[in-house]
Amino acid sequence: MTHLEAVKAEAVKEFHLSPKAKEAIKVALAYCIVNIIALKLDWMNPYWAGFAVAQIALFPGGQSLRMGGLRIVGVILAMFACLLIYTIAPQDRWMFISLAAMWMMFTTYMMIKDQKHSYLWNVAGFAAVAMWAIVADTSVDVFHAALYRAIETIMGIVVYTLVTVFIWPDSNVSTLKKLSVGLTSAQAKILGLVSSSTITPEVKKTLKATAAQELQFLGGLKQAFFAKGAETYEVQQSIGFWQEYHSLSVQLAQSFNRLNNGFSGLENIDIDKIVPGLDQYRQEIIRRLESARDIISDGAGEYKTEFVNLDINEAYLQSLAPFDTLAFTSSRQELEKAEILSRKILECAHNIVDESVSREVAAPEKQQSIYERLIPDLDHLRSLGFIGVLTFLAACVWIFFDPPGHRYWLLLPPTVGMMVAVMPQMKTNAMVIPAFFLLSFFLMIYVFVMPGLTSIAQLSALYFICIFCIFYFLSGVYQVVAVIGVVSKLMANNEQVYNFAGAANMVIWSVSCYAFIYILSYMLNSPRPQRALARLTRRYFRSAECLMSEMRHNEKPGVIRKFKIAFHRYEIRTLPLKIKSWSKAINPKHFPENTPDKIGDLLLGIATLSQSIEEWVSSNTLPQTKHLLSETKQELSKWNRGLERIFRDYHNDLGSALSSQVESDLKNHIATLEDVINRHSGYIEEMKASVSDQEKENLFRLVGSYHGLSLSLISYASVTERISWKHWEKEVFA
Amino acid sequence: MSVPIEFNIGGVYMPPLLIAAVLGIVTAVVAARYLNKYNLARHFYYPPLVFVALSTIFTVIYGWLIVPF
Numbered sequence: 125m126t127h128l129e130a131v132k133a134e135a136v137k138e139f140h141l142s143p144k145a146k147e148a149i150k151v152a153l154a155y156c157i158v159n160i161i162a163l164k165l166d167w168m169n170p171y172w173a174g175f176a177v178a179q180i181a182l183f184p185g186g187q188s189l190r191m192g193g194l195r196i197v198g199v200i201l202a203m204f205a206c207l208l209i210y211t212i213a214p215q216d217r218w219m220f221i222s223l224a225a226m227w228m229m230f231t232t233y234m235m236i237k238d239q240k241h242s243y244l245w246n247v248a249g250f251a252a253v254a255m256w257a258i259v260a261d262t263s264v265d266v267f268h269a270a271l272y273r274a275i276e277t278i279m280g281i282v283v284y285t286l287v288t289v290f291i292w293p294d295s296n297v298s299t300l301k302k303l304s305v306g307l308t309s310a311q312a313k314i315l316g317l318v319s320s321s322t323i324t325p326e327v328k329k330t331l332k333a334t335a336a337q338e339l340q341f342l343g344g345l346k347q348a349f350f351a352k353g354a355e356t357y358e359v360q361q362s363i364g365f366w367q368e369y370h371s372l373s374v375q376l377a378q379s380f381n382r383l384n385n386g387f388s389g390l391e392n393i394d395i396d397k398i399v400p401g402l403d404q405y406r407q408e409i410i411r412r413l414e415s416a417r418d419i420i421s422d423g424a425g426e427y428k429t430e431f432v433n434l435d436i437n438e439a440y441l442q443s444l445a446p447f448d449t450l451a452f453t454s455s456r457q458e459l460e461k462a463e464i465l466s467r468k469i470l471e472c473a474h475n476i477v478d479e480s481v482s483r484e485v486a487a488p489e490k491q492q493s494i495y496e497r498l499i500p501d502l503d504h505l506r507s508l509g510f511i512g513v514l515t516f517l518a519a520c521v522w523i524f525f526d527p528p529g530h531r532y533w534l535l536l537p538p539t540v541g542m543m544v545a546v547m548p549q550m551k552t553n554a555m556v557i558p559a560f561f562l563l564s565f566f567l568m569i570y571v572f573v574m575p576g577l578t579s580i581a582q583l584s585a586l587y588f589i590c591i592f593c594i595f596y597f598l599s600g601v602y603q604v605v606a607v608i609g610v611v612s613k614l615m616a617n618n619e620q621v622y623n624f625a626g627a628a629n630m631v632i633w634s635v636s637c638y639a640f641i642y643i644l645s646y647m648l649n650s651p652r653p654q655r656a657l658a659r660l661t662r663r664y665f666r667s668a669e670c671l672m673s674e675m676r677h678n679e680k681p682g683v684i685r686k687f688k689i690a691f692h693r694y695e696i697r698t699l700p701l702k703i704k705s706w707s708k709a710i711n712p713k714h715f716p717e718n719t720p721d722k723i724g725d726l727l728l729g730i731a732t733l734s735q736s737i738e739e740w741v742s743s744n745t746l747p748q749t750k751h752l753l754s755e756t757k758q759e760l761s762k763w764n765r766g767l768e769r770i771f772r773d774y775h776n777d778l779g780s781a782l783s784s785q786v787e788s789d790l791k792n793h794i795a796t797l798e799d800v801i802n803r804h805s806g807y808i809e810e811m812k813a814s815v816s817d818q819e820k821e822n823l824f825r826l827v828g829s830y831h832g833l834s835l836s837l838i839s840y841a842s843v844t845e846r847i848s849w850k851h852w853e854k855e856v857f858a
Numbered sequence: 859m860s861v862p863i864e865f866n867i868g869g870v871y872m873p874p875l876l877i878a879a880v881l882g883i884v885t886a887v888v889a890a891r892y893l894n895k896y897n898l899a900r901h902f903y904y905p906p907l908v909f910v911a912l913s914t915i916f917t918v919i920y921g922w923l924i925v926p927f
Contacts, residue, residue, distance in 0.1 A: 560883060571870050624870055642906075714894065857890035857905045 146292045148595035151181040153291070154284040155591045156584040161279060163580065163618055168272040171615040172254070174587075176280030178607045179250055179539070180243075181595065191243055192285030196278050198247030203274040205248070206255035210266050217523065225515040227252055228538050232511045232545050236504055242546075250539045251277050253515075257535035299348050300366055305421045307341035307373055308469070310334050311380065312413040315406060315462065318384050331384070332839070336728045338377055339735075343701070345370050365476045372472060376465045381735060383458040385828035385835075393448050401435050405459065408432045412466040416473035423477045434459055445802050453820040495690035503648070503702065507545035510647045514541040518640065529633025536608070536637045543604070544641060548649055548656075549709040551601060552642040554858060559605045559638050563631040566590075566606075566613035570627050574614065583616055590614065608634065653709035654852035658778060660703045664730065665775035667695035668737060672768035675744050676761060693741060700731045714856045717848045726847055729840035736829070736836035743829035746822040755800045763793045763830050770837060779849040783841035790834040797827060862927050874927040875917075881925070882917030889916075 154177045162170030180195065205227050213219035231249035235242045251273070258269040288294070317331040396402055408430060434456065441449060518537040522530060544550050577583050594606040612630055642651060649656040671692040674685060681689065707723050766789050773780045865872040889912055893899045902908045921927045
């Protein structure tokens with residue numbers, strides 16, 4: 125073998141198709157197969173099957189037999205809904221449209237809420253509108269058309285599912301492993317840094333960066349449960365343990381956050397003197413975390429837990445000032461919690477890789493109160509309003525104006541609208557221009573290439589090339605528009621008639637539909653992502669301000685106040701992710717002053733702030749000792765008011781420069797509190813017998829949460845000062 | 859007065875309005891890019907509507923000067 129041949133052989137051996145190429149081949153193959161089957165069997169409108177494949181491929185939530193089954197259930201639901209609505213309102217168009225809009229609202233709501241079955245509800249929605257858009261004069265025609273549509277959609281789903289399951293099956297187990305390994309490594313590093321005896325500015329900087337990584341890994345891991353490939357057998361087998369792993373890691377992150385707040389109050393004392401064996405204690409926890417990481421990574425970690433005890437030098441502890449004693453009590457509890465959690469994490473990692481251990485039920489979720497369960501998500505409500513109005517108005521456009529596309533106005537806007545309702549960041553304005561050019565391109569193929577095709581093989585080759593190119597080269601809205609172009613322009617029947625005027629009218633129809641959806645998408649939020657981001661950030665600070673105000677009242681909260689608190693807590697918890705989604709849609713070329721790095725820091729600042737607010741709320745609800753000094757209460761109340769004022773300032777002006785003010789306020793509050801507690805040391809000594817360790821911990825946890833929240837606010841303030849909010853208000857052509 | 863003439867492309871007769879509209883939209887896209895590049899878009903209250911207006915204006919200009927429809 126010559127050198128050249130050897131190089132060629134090596135290149136062939138090394139050649140691997142990228143995941144994107146594999147995905148594109150799978151979709152193209154499924155699209156060709158369903159068209160061949162439908163044409164061969166001479167079914168009514170054979171392109172319906174291709175439409176189902178393309179629609180599912182655009183929303184690749186799950187590619188397993190189980191998910192394929194769920195989608196089939198969705199089609200059957202859609203068929204029943206379609207026939208039921210036709211039965212209830214065959215001659216009453218307003219009733220018909222209202223019921224159709226209601227069905228779309230229901231399926232969209234379920235699609236958002238029930239993430240596990242969102243594919244089912246997506247199919248139940250789009251297949252129903254597809255059946256309503258059929259041409260039928262009698263009830264028999266309606267039944268036949270609905271049945272054919274259902275059969276062809278089911279055939280599309282079955283073929284697509286079989287192709288994706290048997291050819292290069294996807295599994296995201298490697299993503300789960302990668303994220304878990306990264307998360308556990310970050311947490312091991314955080315513990316080392318938090319309890320470090322010397323906290324230098326360098327250590328603080330590394331700690332901040334590692335905490336940022338930890339947050340990203342936690343978010344990524346949660347999303348990975350719903351990502352493509354998560355429903356494969358390999359992942360589903362141990363999904364309960366994966367979820368438990370995530371839940372334990374969240375608890376450990378919260379514990380580290382509190383530990384960090386507590387340790388910052390111990391800066392003036394020698395921690396190694398109070399806990400002589402702290403280093404071994406810390407090393408054991410770190411070792412367990414590293415073992416868990418290795419077990420998940422390659423199954424090679426050591427599954428062994430040694431009991432470690434936190435020995436305290438009680439004599440030294442008694443000699444400390446009361447404020448320092450309180451601070452240590454809180455940190456001690458957190459160190460003990462970290463030890464328990466690290467043991468559970470190691471055990472959980474072992475269970476994930478051990479196939480002999482199985483768990484049918486997922487890790488139990490935190491119990492929510494009735495208030496938390498009943499509060500509405502404003503954005504979900506908007507999405508429901510949007511899809512209902514869109515469906516209703518699209519039908520009105522057809523009835524009153526009858527523009528090009530005619531009855532298909534009932535088909536495209538609700539189908540695309542469902543995607544926009546779930547993902548409001550989808551830039552529908554960006555669809556109008558690509559739609560015009562891409563649809564015109566497919567119109568040219570329809571006019572010039574398709575009439576020259578003489579066999580099913582040639583037609584299949586054309587379909588394969590088109591679909592492959594779309595899924596390989598295009599993404600985002602371009603992909604959506606191009607797929608709609610193929611399914612609506614390159615339609616094939618056994619008796620094919622080419623009609624340029626009809627096809628050209630369909631281009632006008634598609635472009636008009638996107639413009640129509642764009643106008644109505646203002647109901648959700650501004651379709652300009654930078655505006656939406658600013659609006660959501662203002663909403664975030666409004667909720668933070670209200671939460672501060674509501675929590676300050678001493679009296680027991682009534683039903684309305686409980687709802688208010690639950691609502692604002694929900695907003696604080698969920699808005700960071702929504703803001704992140706919108707930030708991804710901002711085009712940095714249009715706003716060069718706000719670089720992606722600056723935006724990343726801003727998002728991290730908001731996420732950290734949310735975590736601190738959550739900890740602050742939890743600490744506020746803990747039972748406190750009756751012997752709490754009134755001066756302490758007053759100081760905390762003053763601190764609360766100060767924080768509320770800062771949140772109000774940010775709500776009114778996102779660009780407020782407040783970092784130095786927050787920093788000086790924080791120092792003042794800490795110094796005053798320390799002074800208050802130390803001044804009353806005699807009183808505290810007297811009360812020692814009646815104040816339990818738990819109450820001491822709760823008190824310092826409360827002080828620590830104020831401290832932590834102020835630190836997060838300083839961090840956010842320094843980041844937001846680097847963002848040019850005015851720059852985002854500038855108008856540009858998107 | 860100019861008489862509307864259909865465009866024969868590969869044996870398919872295209873209406874002149876379609877050709878004028880394609881040219882109008884392409885020109886509007888180019889104009890929008892330049893307005894963004896030279897930071898002039900900030901003077902408009904609502905760019906999406908301005909884009910629709912530009913497309914219409916350019917289509918009419920093309921219809922008036924080059925492709926009567």
